Amino acid sequence: MTDKPSRPKSSDSLSSADDLFADSAGQQLAGQFTFDSAVARVFPDMIKRSVPGYAETVAMSGVIAGEYARDNTHLYDLGCSLGAVTLAMRHGVKAQNCKIIGIDNSAAMIEQAGHYLALDEGSVEVELECADITARPIENASVVALNYVLQFIAQEQRLALLQQIAAGLNEGGALILSEKICFNDDEQPLQDKLHLDFKRANGYSELEIAQKRSAIENVLIPETEEAHIARLKQAGFSRVIRWYQCFNFASYLAIK
Numbered sequence: 001m002t003d004k005p006s007r008p009k010s011s012d013s014l015s016s017a018d019d020l021f022a023d024s025a026g027q028q029l030a031g032q033f034t035f036d037s038a039v040a041r042v043f044p045d046m047i048k049r050s051v052p053g054y055a056e057t058v059a060m061s062g063v064i065a066g067e068y069a070r071d072n073t074h075l076y077d078l079g080c081s082l083g084a085v086t087l088a089m090r091h092g093v094k095a096q097n098c099k100i101i102g103i104d105n106s107a108a109m110i111e112q113a114g115h116y117l118a119l120d121e122g123s124v125e126v127e128l129e130c131a132d133i134t135a136r137p138i139e140n141a142s143v144v145a146l147n148y149v150l151q152f153i154a155q156e157q158r159l160a161l162l163q164q165i166a167a168g169l170n171e172g173g174a175l176i177l178s179e180k181i182c183f184n185d186d187e188q189p190l191q192d193k194l195h196l197d198f199k200r201a202n203g204y205s206e207l208e209i210a211q212k213r214s215a216i217e218n219v220l221i222p223e224t225e226e227a228h229i230a231r232l233k234q235a236g237f238s239r240v241i242r243w244y245q246c247f248n249f250a251s252y253l254a255i256k
């Protein structure tokens with residue numbers, strides 16, 4: 001058996017297959033993972049092959065947006081990367097006169113998201129903004145998506161960010177929070193193993209898996225479901241449900 005199984009080719013003309021960690025020299029140093037132009041270029045392939053349930057989470061974010069969006073309000077996609085959820089929400093919204101605001105602090109991501117947006121034929125107004133979501137108040141929101149982003153925010157800033165989101169949501173508004181989660185008990189080794197198997201099944205070699213893990217260590221800090229739910233309640237959300245989980249990745253719906 002070889003170390004490197006055949007890798008699925010990206011089917012997207014705007015992006016490439018993820019080969020960032022294929023070289024034995026590695027492309028990023030330990031703990032140095034950033035969402036730069038190299039990551040933006042391979043991002044659709046990288047996230048699809050690394051995050052179990054990613055496609056479902058994107059699609060269902062559009063469905064949830066359809067349920068919770070209200071006329072004359074804003075929908076936010078915080079840490080929007082290439083705008084996959086921004087566009088899913090655009091096609092899910094049934095309410096009138098809504099505006100979707102996608103925000104990311106990676107200029108490379110926002111630039112690339114603009115190319116995808118230009119190809120999209122949805123009619124709901126979309127604005128893309130390069131900004132730090134921890135310093136960007138939101139207002140008149142009916143839906144906020146925060147998918148696989150909180151895990152990259154410093155732990156001491158997470159509560160303040162969720163409070164800022166709760167403050168900007170209208171009563172009955174919804175936050176979609178998707179995260180890599182960790183576990184307190186003996187479920188952890190099993191979930192780690194299943195996640196590894198998922199990556200291997202998607203064509204990542206042992207070298208790629210090891211180098212990516214080293215690059216993202218101390219950059220992506222997962223927390224338990226209990227910690228997430230307690231903090232969401234503390235931030236001002238009245239109801240939190242887990243609507244989806246695939247291995248060690250879960251998505252929550254928090255209602256103000």
Ligand SMILES: C[S@@+](CC[C@H](N)C(=O)[O-])C[C@H]1O[C@@H](n2cnc3c(N)ncnc32)[C@H](O)[C@@H]1O
Binds near residue numbers: 083085131147148
């Ligand atoms: C894993 S990606 C998110 C994926 C995206 N939400 C999706 O569902 O396709 C994390 C994104 O969060 C962005 N990010 C991290 N910290 C941020 C911050 N403080 N402000 C804005 N964006 C941030 C990164 O640039 C990156 O594009």
